[in-house]
Amino acid sequence: MNVNLKRLKGMWASSRNLLIIALLILAMSAAFIVFQTSEKSATIVDGEKTIEYTFRGERSIRDALLDNEISLGEMDEVSQPVTDILENGQEIRINRAREITVVADGKEYEFVTAQRQVDDIIRQLGLRLEELDMVQPSLEQEIGDDFLGEIKITRVVEEVVTAKQPVKYSKVTRNNQSLDKGVVKTVQSGKDGLRSVTEKVVYHDGEEFSRTVLEEKVEKEPVEEIQEVGTNVYIATSRGQTRFDMVMYVTATGYCSCSQCTGPGDGTVTASGARTKANHTIAASSQFSFGTEFYIPYFSKNSNRGIFEVEDRGGAIKGNRIDIYFNTHEEALKFGRRTLKVYVLD
Incomplete structure (x- = not known):
């Protein structure tokens, strides 16, 4: 009698476990069915065109592009790898390759790129920027498909120079009653002085753009010229x-x-x-x-x-x-x- 009771309990436990497993499988199947059949959406931005894409089940970015008959050129770029699985609410951006002109070092570089940020375009071209160089438009700016200008790199160099410069002497005139009217007598000859001037010189593409005086120091004072003018x-x-x-x-x-x-x-x-x-x-x-x-x-x-x-x-x-x-x-x-x-x- 005791043996039969134990067997019955064991059979009951085994049946309960099988039931739980069956229920789990059923729930997972239901969830999978819901996942596969629920509607999801993503946004595709292709230049000036925006497409709202709805899908069910698992779709890759490549699938989304094919579904919308969007083809990619050899140098076009997509914001994420096309093999990635598309997620609900995801935004896909397509950057179409276009010809860009970059002016630098006296040359014009024309090349095709899908990059949009100025910094990335310059980096792709392989041009090195120094700390003081100026770029127009700015490095952080993104250029749109309607951009018709050019990216201009201005090489900026600064140097500090010190030069000697003459200090012009002044002229002093005073009347002398002992001299006849119209007679001019120089009683002291004028002599230029000397000063050192330190300036910051800024060059744009090798041409002088500006000068700023940093320091002036007189090394030799000028001697004024004194003339006496007759008044008699x-x-x-x-x-x-x-x-x-x-x-x-x-x-x-x-x-x-x-x-x-x-x-x-x-x-x-x-x-x-x-x-x-x-x-x-x-x-x-x-x-x-x-x-x-x-x-x-x-x-x-x-x-x-x-x-x-x-x-x-x-x-x-x-x-x-x-x-x-x-x-x-x-x-x-x-x-x-x-x-x-x-x-x-x-």
Whole structure:
């Protein structure tokens, strides 16, 4: 009796285990059926086109592309491996290969790529970027299919240079009553100084782009030029203290009334209509009106005490040039050509 009871209990336990296993298999089968038959979705982004893809069961990314009749070019790229199993809610991005132009180092690189981020495009091309180089558009920017420009790499180099530069001297002018008006005397010559200038120079593609001064240091101070300008307007003549308008140095020559000096015609009549007179008549440029008096210290011991009057003109008499009238041709030749100090009287 006891033996039969034990056998019955063993048979009951075995049957219960089989039932549990059967129920588990049934549940798994039901879950599998639900999984296989439930509807799932994924998004395919192909450039400007977006496709909402619904599917049941297990599908790979390649299957999704085939189902939507999407073909890939040799260099096109998909965001995930096409062998991956598609998950519910997944987004698939397709980057179509296109021609991109990159300008760098004076060259244009044209190549086909599916990359979209500027940094990745440059890396794929194998171009090395230094720390200061500039890229336009920026490295982080993604270019769309409508991008029609070019990627520009500007090589940037900085250097610090120090150069010696002159410091220009200044000029100081001061009045001196002891000097005649119009006389300028340099009492101290000017000398340039010297400074060192340190600058940061920036080059873009080998061409200088900017300079920034970092430091300036004067190594030698400049010496200013000092000039004294005469303000005295009085000169001692036979008339006493005589006021003058200006003082100048002229080139003086002599002439007479002969045809060699004045040409054909009456050489004794001046351009002003006055008769020529030694120790009195001079020819000067038109900047001095007829009747202007000149005091010439060189002739101060003559009968005219050095005072002459502008009464004549001459074809060669221009600027600081005068012609002094003499009675004879011999006297004019003897006088020759001289540089004389002349006071133009008020």
